[in-house]
Amino acid sequence: MKEYQDRKLTVAPSPHIGSPVGTRAFMLDVLIALVPALAMGIFFFGPRALALTAVSVLGCEVFEGLYRLALKKPGSGGDLSAAVTGVLLAFACPVSMPYWIILIGDFFAIVVVKQLFGGLGKNFLNPALAGRVFLSLCYLPEMTLWIRPGTKFWLGLAQTGADGVSTATPMADLHNGVLPWMGTSGVRLHDMFYGNIGGCIGEVSALALLFGGAYLVLRGVIHLRIPAAYLGTVAVLAYATAPLTAASQWVLVQLLGGGLMLGALFMATDYVTTPCTPWGEVLFGIGCGILTVFLRVFGGVEGVSYAILLMNVCAPLLEKFTRPRRYGAPKGRRKKEEKGGGEK
Amino acid sequence: MNIGKQIKGGLLTRNPVAVRLVGLCAAVAVTTTLLNGLGMGLCVTAVLILSNGILSALWFYLPQRLRTISAIMVTAALGGAADLLIQAFFPALAGELGLFLPLVPVTVILLGGAGTYAYENTVASSMLEGLCQGLGYTLVLTLAGFLRELLGKGSFGFGFLEGGQGIRLFPEQYAALGLNGPVGGFLALGCVAALVQYFNGRPKRTKKKEKEGAKG
Structure with a gap:
């Protein structure tokens, strides 16, 4: 045991210098970047938004701890990745959600999607998104009940959807092919930007999410490639599929509506479930954009979560296709090398 | 052939659904309740035992090129009989299983590998193999059905307990x-397959741990 500590000379393979920046530091940055969105969520939906997020974080950390304990693995609650999953899952749920439902979502995200496949770094789907999709499959009425934003309509901590005043979201109008300020929700464009609309806790305020995203980019936690490719593709396709009269406004509604900002900035940039090659990231973003618009325009559903999950599954394939050329290797030989590698 | 090994093979190490991953289509569709899973599993088991026995008895009279097609014919005949019997005696179960009752022969052919085991072994051994594979199939389907009924409907024993x-x-x-x-x-099915794999992998894992312990 620890023989090497007594030796005067150690011989070890590189790398020799470690960095203090680990999973925990990155996850802490992501949590900090999510604070503005949470603040806006609390501002529009009241203290229940905070309570729901706290329950979700606690649930994720407890499930992770219990699973690691049950399987006698070293605990991994300290790296905060479960906390990020908890926050993102709560952000992707309406504020009126009963607490027990979000705990089921936490269980599915942490135990089934993440830990059963080996824990952080080995899950093939984004846990928070998979949890959200599972909840919308199993508890659809609760997942699609949108409470009106504003102090007057705040829910008490123990109240659920039946006690609140519900409203239509801009996405409902979008699916009907009308601009929100002409449709049933009556929402204006600046409301959509600030977040004064019905929707999930963390997705409503594009402004706060953009702040958080900018923080992550400046801190070097995420690259701009995926969000830029994702949002750019959605913008182009939204322009192409818009009704003839108001194409540019239609593009803005598509960009600001639904979970697109939250998905593009925080969920599609998950390290584990996205490609790690630069061109792979770009293709990943483009694929997400195409699927999102396709599902929104032709499927009549908010497609962000499904789009990102589908592209998560494609991530290994994209990595394989976009493997960078080895430095100094001749250009034409790449395909042969890959074939040789495959046979081994 | 070692009987204990055959039983263990059917239930665990060569489990048709959890390890060999055959007959998944019907398995996914019928496991909505405990009773459906159990009924489909027992039906498949009965047909599998009989078809394995018959094919094993016939192998000497069948030329090689007719073996697959005769396996299909025997299984289809027995499966059709099972279909009619269930419709006559358990009409409720037949209604629940619906389209997947005619899929019993298909499942049996997949499970039995179109009689490959039966052609190479004695009648008794083939029937035992059919029983073991069928029980393995039933085990997985029943567990999956139990799980889905419990979580998806919140009940236990839908269809036969407490007046249906x-x-x-x-x-x-x-x-x-x-x-x-x-x-x-x-x-x-994924959860049950993981459970079966856990039991399959257990002895190896403990040995590995002991080795690691010895090293440390």
Whole structure:
């Protein structure tokens, strides 16, 4: 045991210098970047938004701890990745959600999607998104009940959807092919930007999410490639599929509506479930954009979560296709090398 | 052939659904309740035992090139008989299984490998193999059906307990309705397959741990 500590000379393979920046530091940055969105969520939906997020974080950390304990693995609650999953899952749920439902979502995200496949770094789907999709499959009425934003309509901590005043979201109008300020929700464009609309806790305020995203980019936690490719593709396709009269406004509604900002900035940039090659990231973003618009325009559903999950599954394939050329290797030989590698 | 090994093979190491992954289509579709899973499993088991026995008895008279087609014919005949018998005696179960009752012969052919085992072994051994594989199939389907019924409907024993309503374990509003669809089938089968794999891998794992312990 620890023989090497007594030796005067150690011989070890590189790398020799470690960095203090680990999973925990990155996850802490992501949590900090999510604070503005949470603040806006609390501002529009009241203290229940905070309570729901706290329950979700606690649930994720407890499930992770219990699973690691049950399987006698070293605990991994300290790296905060479960906390990020908890926050993102709560952000992707309406504020009126009963607490027990979000705990089921936490269980599915942490135990089934993440830990059963080996824990952080080995899950093939984004846990928070998979949890959200599972909840919308199993508890659809609760997942699609949108409470009106504003102090007057705040829910008490123990109240659920039946006690609140519900409203239509801009996405409902979008699916009907009308601009929100002409449709049933009556929402204006600046409301959509600030977040004064019905929707999930963390997705409503594009402004706060953009702040958080900018923080992550400046801190070097995420690259701009995926969000830029994702949002750019959605913008182009939204322009192409818009009704003839108001194409540019239609593009803005598509960009600001639904979970697109939250998905593009925080969920599609998950390290584990996205490609790690630069061109792979770009293709990943483009694929997400195409699927999102396709599902929104032709499927009549908010497609962000499904789009990102589908592209998560494609991530290994994209990595394989976009493997960078080895430095100094001749250009034409790449395909042969890959074939040789495959046979081994 | 070692009988204990055959039984263990059918239930665990060569389990048709959890390890060999055959007959998944019917398995995903019929495991909505405990009773459906059990009924389909027992039906497949009965047909598998008989078809394995008959094919094993016939192998000497069949030229090589006719073996696959005769396996299909024998299984289809027995499966058709099973279909009619269930419709006559358990009409409720037939209604629940619906389209997947005619799929019994298909499942049997997949499970029995179109009689490959039967052609190479004695009648008794083939029938035992059919029994073991069928029980393995039934085990997985019953467990998956139990899981899906419990979480997706909140009841236990739907269709035969408490006058067909089953014993309600928690109110239906708390049930995860998504598990009644195909998604639930894949999730439940995946969980049961993981469980079977856990039992398969256990002896190896303990040995490995002992080795690691010795090193440390």
